[in-house]
Amino acid sequence: MAAFQICAQVWLATLLLADGLAVAGQALLASVFAKKGHYKVAVTIARVLQLAVVLGVGLTAFLAAGMWFGSGVFTSDAAVISTIHKGVSFVAGMQTINMLAFVFDGEWRGMASIRIGQGEGE
Template sequence: MLAACHDATTMAAFQICAQIWLATLLLADGLAVASQALLASVFAKKDHYKVAVTTARVLQLAVVLGVGLTAFLAAGMWFGGSVFTSDAAVISTNHKGVLFVAGTQTINTLAFVFDGEWRGMASIRIG
């Protein structure tokens, strides 16, 4: 239904943005899974100092990853749009999506890491 409301150029640009956004979320999820394992390990040992240090370090890494992805994607999608298509109209439309895709990386990374940390600590309480 939504695809019927837009032309092929808009939908092609949307697909490029969506696939890049989803691919970068896998990087954030990788950091979240690692933080989950680290926190579950130190939380199970009841070492509260290491829990606090690990949580802080993983959140720092999440911010660094998010900001790095924002910068990389902003430049990469703006100047490297021709990697995905040679259609000038799609590239031009894709430039509108760069703001969303690049701008949400830090927020997305933090959301995934917070979820991973919560699951890492909750798994010990439940299990």
């Protein structure tokens, strides 16, 4: 259970980074849409999704190395460290998918709220 809790907390911390990028993307999207830059809306969405992929791949590499070599920071129990090493591939490997899911959802919600604000979603 200790290894699970450590992996879960690391996972949740990285999800906050993904959510932060999604919120920033929503703000950029609203700003561009308010200026009636409809072409720039698509460009902004594409750029934020690109940033999500880059951040996800970077987090994958960072977490894979960090959790593999730095798991002793959390505990000195050899059994827990061994179990953490088994979970590293899952926690680190899912980061790009998590980033894309959060950012895509944030952009989708941002577009939906803009449409509703204009009366199209009623």
